[in-house]
Amino acid sequence: MNPNDQAPSGSEVSSQETAKVAPETTESGPSYLTVTKTFASWALTLDHKRIGLMYLVGVLGMFFLGGVFALLVRTELFSPMPLITPLFAADPGAQADLYNQWFTTHGAIMVFLVIIPGVPAALGNFVLPLLLGAKDVAFPRLNLSSFYLWICGAAFFIYVLFSGGVDTGWTFYTPYSTDTSTAVIPAVVGVFILGFSSIFTGLNFIVTIHKMRPKGMTWFNMPLFLWGTYSTAVIQVLATPVLGITLLLLILERTLGIGIFDPQNGGDPVLYQHFFWFYSHPAVYIMIIPAMGVISEIISVHSHKRIFGYRYIGYSSVAIAIFSFIVWGHHMFTSGQSTVMNIIFSGITFSVGIPSAIKVFNWIATMYKGSLTLNTTMLYGIAFIFLFTIGGLTGLFLGVLSIDTHLHDTYFVVAHFHYVMMGSALIAFIGGLHHWWPKMTGKMFSEFWGKIACTLVFIGFNLTFIPQFVMGSLGMPRRYYTYQDKFEIYHQLSTVGAYVMAVGFFMTAFYLLQSLASGKKAPSNPWGGNSLEWHTPSPPPLENFHGVPSATDPYELDHFDYDPVTGNYSSRTTAGSA
Amino acid sequence: MMHFFNPLLSHWATQTGPSFWLPAPVSNFADTVDGDFYFVYWVSIFFLVLITALLVIFMMKFKAPEGQKATSQNDHNLILEVAWTGIPVILSFMMFWYGYKGYVAMATAPSNAMTVTAEASRWLWNFTYPTNGAVVPGASEDFNEIRMGVRDGSLTPEAAAEREAKVLEKAGLHVPVNTPVKIKVMASDVLHSLFIPAFRVKKDCVPGRIGELWFEATEPGVYDLLCTEYCGQGHSLMHSKVVVHESQESFEKWLEVAASYDETLPFEQLGEIVWKRKGCVSCHSLDGSNKVGPTWQGAFGSLRQYTENGVAGSTTVDEAYIEESIRYPMKKIADGYPGQMPVVKLTDKEILWVTEFIKSLGK
Numbered sequence: 001m002n003p004n005d006q007a008p009s010g011s012e013v014s015s016q017e018t019a020k021v022a023p024e025t026t027e028s029g030p031s032y033l034t035v036t037k038t039f040a041s042w043a044l045t046l047d048h049k050r051i052g053l054m055y056l057v058g059v060l061g062m063f064f065l066g067g068v069f070a071l072l073v074r075t076e077l078f079s080p081m082p083l084i085t086p087l088f089a090a091d092p093g094a095q096a097d098l099y100n101q102w103f104t105t106h107g108a109i110m111v112f113l114v115i116i117p118g119v120p121a122a123l124g125n126f127v128l129p130l131l132l133g134a135k136d137v138a139f140p141r142l143n144l145s146s147f148y149l150w151i152c153g154a155a156f157f158i159y160v161l162f163s164g165g166v167d168t169g170w171t172f173y174t175p176y177s178t179d180t181s182t183a184v185i186p187a188v189v190g191v192f193i194l195g196f197s198s199i200f201t202g203l204n205f206i207v208t209i210h211k212m213r214p215k216g217m218t219w220f221n222m223p224l225f226l227w228g229t230y231s232t233a234v235i236q237v238l239a240t241p242v243l244g245i246t247l248l249l250l251i252l253e254r255t256l257g258i259g260i261f262d263p264q265n266g267g268d269p270v271l272y273q274h275f276f277w278f279y280s281h282p283a284v285y286i287m288i289i290p291a292m293g294v295i296s297e298i299i300s301v302h303s304h305k306r307i308f309g310y311r312y313i314g315y316s317s318v319a320i321a322i323f324s325f326i327v328w329g330h331h332m333f334t335s336g337q338s339t340v341m342n343i344i345f346s347g348i349t350f351s352v353g354i355p356s357a358i359k360v361f362n363w364i365a366t367m368y369k370g371s372l373t374l375n376t377t378m379l380y381g382i383a384f385i386f387l388f389t390i391g392g393l394t395g396l397f398l399g400v401l402s403i404d405t406h407l408h409d410t411y412f413v414v415a416h417f418h419y420v421m422m423g424s425a426l427i428a429f430i431g432g433l434h435h436w437w438p439k440m441t442g443k444m445f446s447e448f449w450g451k452i453a454c455t456l457v458f459i460g461f462n463l464t465f466i467p468q469f470v471m472g473s474l475g476m477p478r479r480y481y482t483y484q485d486k487f488e489i490y491h492q493l494s495t496v497g498a499y500v501m502a503v504g505f506f507m508t509a510f511y512l513l514q515s516l517a518s519g520k521k522a523p524s525n526p527w528g529g530n531s532l533e534w535h536t537p538s539p540p541p542l543e544n545f546h547g548v549p550s551a552t553d554p555y556e557l558d559h560f561d562y563d564p565v566t567g568n569y570s571s572r573t574t575a576g577s578a
Numbered sequence: 579m580m581h582f583f584n585p586l587l588s589h590w591a592t593q594t595g596p597s598f599w600l601p602a603p604v605s606n607f608a609d610t611v612d613g614d615f616y617f618v619y620w621v622s623i624f625f626l627v628l629i630t631a632l633l634v635i636f637m638m639k640f641k642a643p644e645g646q647k648a649t650s651q652n653d654h655n656l657i658l659e660v661a662w663t664g665i666p667v668i669l670s671f672m673m674f675w676y677g678y679k680g681y682v683a684m685a686t687a688p689s690n691a692m693t694v695t696a697e698a699s700r701w702l703w704n705f706t707y708p709t710n711g712a713v714v715p716g717a718s719e720d721f722n723e724i725r726m727g728v729r730d731g732s733l734t735p736e737a738a739a740e741r742e743a744k745v746l747e748k749a750g751l752h753v754p755v756n757t758p759v760k761i762k763v764m765a766s767d768v769l770h771s772l773f774i775p776a777f778r779v780k781k782d783c784v785p786g787r788i789g790e791l792w793f794e795a796t797e798p799g800v801y802d803l804l805c806t807e808y809c810g811q812g813h814s815l816m817h818s819k820v821v822v823h824e825s826q827e828s829f830e831k832w833l834e835v836a837a838s839y840d841e842t843l844p845f846e847q848l849g850e851i852v853w854k855r856k857g858c859v860s861c862h863s864l865d866g867s868n869k870v871g872p873t874w875q876g877a878f879g880s881l882r883q884y885t886e887n888g889v890a891g892s893t894t895v896d897e898a899y900i901e902e903s904i905r906y907p908m909k910k911i912a913d914g915y916p917g918q919m920p921v922v923k924l925t926d927k928e929i930l931w932v933t934e935f936i937k938s939l940g941k
């Protein structure tokens with residue numbers, strides 16, 4: 001029957017009076033954090049919550065490392081003259097090489113180690129079984145192995161840092177990547193391993209969502225976060241192998257000179273670009289779709305109102321996932337790809353924009369006549385809508401063939417993808433982190449510092465990237481170590497923005513850590529959400545629920561009473577029976 | 579089908595200097611690209627303002643203390659869904675359509691276009707003019723020096739301009755105004771990309787493939803030419819200039835000067851320039867490998883078996899044999915080669931220099 005039936009039952013649950021509302025649980029017994037304490041009990045855990053938490057620590061650590069490289073890059077670009085590279089290298093050529101390694105390292109870490117695993121592996125691992133009322137994911141061992149693969153991939157990246165770096169850009173374009181003397185192979189092996197980590201997580205989630213939904217939860221009353229992680233998991237499983245094969249070919253090309261991509265051996269460099277983007281375009285949706293799922297939860301819960309257009313949001317995730325496989329050629333409009341191909345890819349590219357627009361409008365409609373709690377989490381949700389709008393709209397410029405001919409490989413593209421990857425995917429990740437922080441840690445963080453930090457990140461972000469749109473369309477190419485004086489002012493604004501953002505992130509790190517030490521104890525339902533994770537104590541017990549929960553309507557949010565003393569939302573319908 | 583919109587688009591684009599968003603429009607494509615840009619721009623501004631306004635208004639209007647109930651739980655409205663699906667569909671189709679129109683024009687060069695080749699390698703450009711085979715360097719190093727000089731104060735702006743003009747006498751991509759020009763782009767090592775922001779054109783230089791872009795410059799002047807595909811250490815230094823001449827005559831005059839030789843150089847060096855410029859390079863190697871024709875390495879003084887009018891003969895390669903082979907390539911066909919050498923018109927001096935160059939390559 002239902003796998004949840006094996007869950008050890010704490011307080012026996014009286015069968016549900018209303019099918020829609022889950023039973024409240026009593027807060028007793030140890031949580032998943034305290035149930036065992038040894039190192040091995042963490043390192044060898046099969047508990048999805050602990051694995052999620054370990055992922056979270058790892059991802060945030062890598063976010064810090066990637067951020068350091070971002071600041072190095074931005075600091076260097078404060079002036080067109082060598083500024084900080086001379087501190088590390090004497091020869092001007094070596095200084096340029098160093099800069100090239102910095103932006104490559106920044107991009108590769110952020111894409112492969114932070115944003116791709118961020119929402120699905122860190123937040124998703126923690127939340128997904130809870131949302132399903134399940135005890136764990138379908139394959140807990142596979143889950144743990146995907147975490148260790150991530151660690152292994154990260155180790156390769158660290159090794160690259162200490163073995164002379166890599167300077168190809170995160171895209172590893174041939175023939176440069178077969179030609180450069182830097183550590184391409186370890187970096188590529190790292191990405192290859194991370195790919196498997198991603199595939200394992202995807203497989204696990206697909207099976208879990210198919211098989212472990214609780215009684216009464218159909219596809220159309222799943223929380224939208226599950227639609228997002230499901231669509232993402234499908235892309236992960238289908239697209240990532242292509243990246244794996246491409247990277248293997250690249251390694252063979254470098255070691256054996258087999259001549260798939262290198263024209264000197266009869267290969268075709270453009271073929272590499274096709275292979276790479278056949279994965280990497282879907283991969284950008286691996287980053288954004290689960291982020292959109294997070295936003296659907298945040299906006300609805302903190303507006304205390306039903307999500308607007310549930311089916312449209314759900315279907316649009318699936319539509320984006322499908323379309324994402326057939327637009328890769330829009331990264332190659334100037335590569336010499338045939339005119340007809342360019343026209344087809346341009347046309348299909350616009351079809352991805354539409355489901356994105358649908359989502360934005362539905363989120364805004366959700367806020368209409370809601371009861372908006374403007375806490376830190378909600379501010380991140382609203383910031384996401386604004387930033388994603390800019391990211392999506394600037395994607396339209398790039399999809400237009402005539403305009404992209406001018407904008408391709410300029411800072412305009414850099415700004416575009418930062419709006420969608422950082423301004424959207426990462427902001428949603430941070431927003432989700434705040435949303436589920438009380439559930440994960442059992443502690444409330446400081447809303448005061450939270451709002452200040454969020455504001456700083458928001459201002460800093462826009463200050464960093466709006467000037468990049470302007471200089472890009474004025475003709476500033478990307479991946480430039482030095483530049484013409486006329487772009488200096490834009491670069492300087494951008495660098496200042498990056499520092500403002502950094503202050504915001506450090507502040508976030510401090511108040512979150514501080515909440516662990518001295519935060520107020522979190523109630524089981526601090527925001528008034530009705531998906532199942534809010535129906536168990538914060539932090540949850542090892543087996544997630546005391547008893548077997550049955551499906552709720554995740555967006556029925558108006559039957560709660562708020563208790564200002566405990567900060568808890570308790571549902572009126574079951575209050576009596578508990 | 580959507581032509582009625584075009585007057586509106588070109589109205590936004592009719593301006594000459596650089597704007598806040600775009601560099602000065604100086605080619606036949608600039609108006610179209612800028613028109614498309616501003617169409618998407620205003621649509622985007624409209625939606626951004628709309629969405630931001632809604633967010634801000636809702637934040638102010640529906641802000642509520644913790645625990646307050648929402649006044650509505652309405653969660654669907656078919657008309658709204660249709661509207662905010664349909665309107666973006668129509669607008670994005672228009673965007674696609676304009677982009678497609680503009681792009682097709684950029685992708686098809688007129689048949690009467692003048693052809694120049696641009697060859698990229700780490701980290702320099704070379705431009706070749708087929709009318710007289712002149713190979714003109716991109717002179718990136720000079721332009722970077724000038725830029726640095728202005729920055730550290732060692733060059734006044736006037737001195738910099740003077741120096742740039744001097745460099746441009748024998749460097750850069752030169753084209754006449756209002757003339758269709760086709761650039762064949764190629765790369766000899768890794769990927770590069772040729773980008774001229776003022777013309778709104780860009781094409782990747784892919785090793786092993788010949789790419790093409792074209793334009794018609796509309797305003798005499800000097801414009802930036804940049805590399806936009808990451809190519810390693812010197813990527814940001816691969817910077818040259820496009821010079822648009824105010825007339826065909828002035829362009830041709832420049833080409834003549836650029837194609838002339840610096841006769842203060844030693845003969846061997848001049849011979850090497852001829853070897854490259856006149857295309858000997860494509861069939862005669864300097865490293866001992868035989869291509870379509872025999873290598874020049876160690877050729878001078880060696881014994882050559884040949885066939886003349888069907889009769890076999892042999893000779894040592896000397897000055898007379900070299901001159902004869904250049905002037906009458908099909909007279910004596912060296913054994914083992916297909917006999918495909920074309921008549922390349924060289925001046926007497928050029929023949930002399932080439933001969934000295936071959937001599938310098940050892941016996």
Ligand code: HEM
Pocket residue numbers: 171284285287288330331349350352353356391392393394395396398399400404407408409413416417420421425
């Ligand atoms: C509304 C939807 C979007 C459209 C129409 C769109 C369109 C485009 C186009 C045409 C390019 C190629 C530009 C060029 O290289 O010249 C591009 C680049 C890119 N986009 Fe988007 N995009 C959209 C949304 C997104 C999202 C949601 C993400 C990620 C979360 C994303 C990430 C990227 C990245 C990473 C690149 C460039 C990668 C690189 O060259 O290094 N885009 N986009």
Ligand SMILES: [Cu+2]
Pocket residue numbers: 280281284327328330331
């Ligand atoms: Cu893409």
